Amino acid sequence: MSGMNLPRTLAVARGDEPADLLLRNARLVNVLSGEIHRADIAIAGPVIAGIGTGYRARRTIDLEGRYVAPGLIDAHVHIESSLVPPAEFARAVVPLGVTTVVTDPHEIANVLGLDGIRFMLRDAAGSPLDVWVNAPSCVPATDLETSGARLEAADLVQLLHEPRVLGLAEVMNFPGIVDGHADVLAKLRAFHGRVIDGHCPGLTGHRLSAYAASGISSDHECVTADEAREKLRAGLTVFLREASNARNLRALLPVVTSITERRLCLCTDDRHPVDLLEEGSIDHMVRVAIAEGIDPLIAIRLGTLNPAEHYRFRDRGAVVPGRRADLVVFSDLAAFQAEQVFLCGELVARDGRMIDDRPHHESLPRTLPRTVHVDPERLDFTIRAAGAGERVRVLGAIPDQLLTESLTRKARIVDGRAVADPGRDLLKMAVVERHGRNGNIGLGFVHGIGLREGAIASTVAHDHHNLVVIGADDVSMRTAALAVVETGGGQAVAAGERVLARLPLPLAGLMSDRPVEEVCHQMHGLLDAAHALGASPRDPFMAMSFLALEVIPSLKLTDRGLVDVERFEIVPLFV
């Protein structure tokens, strides 16, 4: 470990030299021995040298019986979903006790390719958070969309030599794996010997066996306990997820027992800044698990030791001699609220705030190329209809899930055009290619978003991040879309020709260059405006962003049109 001096660490452990820092009177949550026991913790440089009593130190903090757990590890997160870059994301999560994250930068990779990934690595390098990158395996997610970049196995191998790149991120093309497509297997081969994470919503039976047999080692898409149990049987490590738009934790907690827990980890996947700041990250998941009756030691293992073992981090995940002094100090085992956070033996956050709380954007100017290439002249959302009585396929949004239903509804036809019908919660949706490739516009209808009037637009749309718009009428849709184009990407709410709220995301159309608190404030304005227009999801922007993700069943919309995910093909709007 960098900064570790073994002879000195040994001298401190023996008690022959004073420690740099001594945490006295701790209740140590020892995830290895499976106990919570009294101990003093002697730290030398970045590592724990000794646990026990009788140590001396240059600096001593009396914890007065507070608990000390290992720093939390988020097993799978797309930092871009926080709408801020890694160093600013760190300001949000480190005070919560999260000290390590494994991130899949596939949002920015879909916009800017390897340059986008390198931007994330560079930004993370200056941050008070240990950020590890899994190489995005599916850029684009499929050929049924137009993305800003394409990463083949030959591109991904360039990442293998980056010291912060761990393995291969969620292999979402599960049909490609199961059916043995050469291009997908080439990516597995390129990452042979590294951790390869999975993504296989609803996969079962023989096809699940095939997916697991490929060497992919995890899944974070389970929505039911039975699905999780079958995946555990197949040998996959199951990540329990509590994203902003996929709140699966409570449904999966029945799977957690002292016998199964070692194969389970916690991850946030996608959490927006409001949820991060107001609810939390992995710490929130640990709290929920404890509140739902999981043994606190096991709940903490899910967010520390288990992801450390999954990712083969042997230097962290437990508070024992020789490991990094990444520590969370808290007073109440059930509340699990970080009071002090140590990273490599340094106190980096206290009482929910960074010790050095300068917003990172002040010290690091961030510039990325313009990524929103939309010609206002071509923004036409017209859907021509053959006649009255026609039925259309409709995306059925499901609250707090990434899955959609595939519905059919009678279309509302006005002047030979199929239009939104807010009275039946039938809104128009458009996906506008924004990378400057082909100017495609995919059009369709969605149920479950609830707008009575107006429109919402965003350049955050998994995973291609085209410009997606949902609205009650075409004028509002156009206003919202143009508001987003103006700021070089972002999110907006409009009604008629008025822009009601906006959140600029000039960094790749995905992230803000403002402090996370300001982004959170802007987002509240945005959500309030959308809810005032009738939007029903907690976060209609997050919901919308996944309606364009054609790797999660059942029916999705991309710039190329409606995608039947089970059949994995474009299907016509009219039935």
Add this chain to the structure above:
Amino acid sequence: MSGMNLPRTLAVARGDEPADLLLRNARLVNVLSGEIHRADIAIAGPVIAGIGTGYRARRTIDLEGRYVAPGLIDAHVHIESSLVPPAEFARAVVPLGVTTVVTDPHEIANVLGLDGIRFMLRDAAGSPLDVWVNAPSCVPATDLETSGARLEAADLVQLLHEPRVLGLAEVMNFPGIVDGHADVLAKLRAFHGRVIDGHCPGLTGHRLSAYAASGISSDHECVTADEAREKLRAGLTVFLREASNARNLRALLPVVTSITERRLCLCTDDRHPVDLLEEGSIDHMVRVAIAEGIDPLIAIRLGTLNPAEHYRFRDRGAVVPGRRADLVVFSDLAAFQAEQVFLCGELVARDGRMIDDRPHHESLPRTLPRTVHVDPERLDFTIRAAGAGERVRVLGAIPDQLLTESLTRKARIVDGRAVADPGRDLLKMAVVERHGRNGNIGLGFVHGIGLREGAIASTVAHDHHNLVVIGADDVSMRTAALAVVETGGGQAVAAGERVLARLPLPLAGLMSDRPVEEVCHQMHGLLDAAHALGASPRDPFMAMSFLALEVIPSLKLTDRGLVDVERFEIVPLFV
């Protein structure tokens, strides 16, 4: 994995191609999901392709509800202690369900250095057992003995490129680690990133913290549950051991709970051929654990998943798609008696016998240089005494433990010489340097071996493997020693000038070139002869072999004299 063809494995998993072998109607001991569930197991080449139902295959075996567990893994074994080389050892343990072993060839390394290790690797290569080698870290164990070879860090790194070498074996020089000796730390550095196993009997408190902080990750020397618990707290994985002469399993089982078990493994360390053939190996330990009330699933994890995880074997340790089809089939969960054993999908043993049961020595002639260099003229066991009433230090052998007590007794003096006094179970012991280096003879007394007359001799004496002799009189000692020298090493029992039994071990003075069954038969003869003379340990040869091991407390005898292990120095015989 060699022999694995991923596209075909996927096709079998999907059910599109027939499996090579289908095990129908299994009760699958699923150590990952923590259940025992019904399943058919479809095997493609060396790996499990699918678990479930509805698979077709070229060959089907109906298991009629029998249990299928992963092949057992012995986490730490000195194969030399079986008195046969690896391929013959395989004939003993594979029918028991042991399919992988991690071996530390430090016995032969102490005799023949790297050449000895390469002999073991070569011999194992042809065997129906997956043998992995940890590089011996402590050759010689200490400088308080004379060994046949010396391996420094610079020698050990030559092993790093051997594909069958995993990591660094038990670092027995725990004082060297704790006190930060440069030569020992150099070995750790050489194996940075590999698994480094430990050995720290009785280490506690600050010094245990230091040992754990060094990056050493395991210990297999615990004798009490409290010792094991403290080592778990310090972050060490604890191997529960049931060796022929160190039966620690039952004493440690109270540590095994569903919360602690993931940090626990099973190992045999040293088991002689009689125990292997008549009692078993890891299978025996699983049986004992179950009989003592451990949940069978946990007992099986201790011998499968847990060592696989410790050694980072991601291709075995569980019966799930994508892992090696190393399987044990058995009928009774409590009895855990292997009926069929599969290695990489091939049936290799049935009903306790190898399918191909040719003793390995017939197909592989083994030749090693002569290693017993003892001049009969210099075999003098005389201990001159200053006068009557003198007290001597005495090794106190403890049944079934490697630890000894450090006793003092009044010496029996005859004609100015200190002699054995069998009436008080005070026998003479000699350690004769046999590598042709210096001809040293260390002399002392031992209590707890029980011979009323005669002597026993052996060239198996951990870890230097000098010629060790214990007897009730000097003539018997000389007869036994010469009997062993004659056969180029081995073990013998003598009374006066008569050799009563012998077991030749011409391979490095450690192993026989005969089939293991024949070695077992010879050993029975040897033990019977020793017991007839009054020897009290179950295996007086195994007991004797550890009385010369100066890394396990308290008092030991080497060719250089009596060693006080706590003080780590030579102490005089007379107090």
